Amino acid sequence: MKQILVKEPNQIEVVEAEEVVNIENNEVKVKVLYAGLCGSDVHIFEGHNPFATYPRIIGHEVMGTVEKVGADVTSLELGDQVVLEPIKTCGKCKPCKIGRPNICEKLQVYGVHRDGGMQDSFVIESDKLHKVSSEVEPEKAVLTEPLTIGAQASFRGEVGEGDTVLIQGAGTIGLCCLLIAKYKGATVIVSDLDEGKLSFAKEKGADYTINVGEYNLLDEVYKLTDDKGVDVSMDAVGINATFENAIKSCAPAGKVVVLGFEEKPAQVSQVDITKGELDIRGSRLQTHQFPFVVDLLERNLINVEDIVTHIKDKDEITEALELFKDDNSRKILIKF
Ligand SMILES: [Zn+2]
Ligand SMILES: [Zn+2]
Structure with a gap:
């Protein structure tokens, strides 16, 4: 069988195993x-992922069918359509014990810290898999994992009916944040530099879009919110400028949801946090969001149509990595 292996940074191969x-x-x-191709796969390939070790079989957005079932497994049957929940946790540390295994002290992510799903087949404990009804097309089921990232952002931001949410960044993660925030009943503003991405965000339910190449983000946000600011500000870009704007865009009692991994310090003043008692919350991977997202997909409650723009064969992985840099691509799938 074939596996997509990053031997070391900038060296990727399809190998036989x-x-x-x-x-x-x-x-x-x-x-x-x-398997969906994700920014973090690209970062592992380029050597920019601080958590990755090499050689590594990449891939954490994975779907397939059950080919063999262990004797004690009762939750799955041969032929079931499944998605991978790509985290391994210890179950014993404090985060695990308080119900936050996604920040386990010994957290391992499949496709990052250990081998992932970009291979013809793999074997895994049954509790890492979630069944998805065969009525959900495989090209949609594979979006479960990125959608859980959006679901976690709404969970961390406690997004609810009537909230106004700003999402900076209309890439795949921004879109997943948008779909879930809309499902939860929020009014959503999406900002980006790319007009094409913004018009797609509109199609996917964004109430307002702001092109930050043409307009000042904060001016527009305050105009749209009667000078109040937003209840929840999600940063799906993850650079210092967007993080700083996320804080400045919040209304009193607002929540800032941080998804980025930038290591350089940003410039944030304490008064901007204290005066409105803002909550600044990290959002990493997801906690128990798979059943929620699978249910949304099975009941067709979120519109994921057209998020996948390209399907490439496993042998075309290099081409897929190139395509990832193209602004007109959204989610690229690798077919096995
Ligand atoms: Zn991903
Ligand atoms: Zn743990």
């Missing part, structure tokens, strides 16, 4: 159909 035949009683063998 032995297929696993014997599985443990609590394990399941999954035949992979699609």
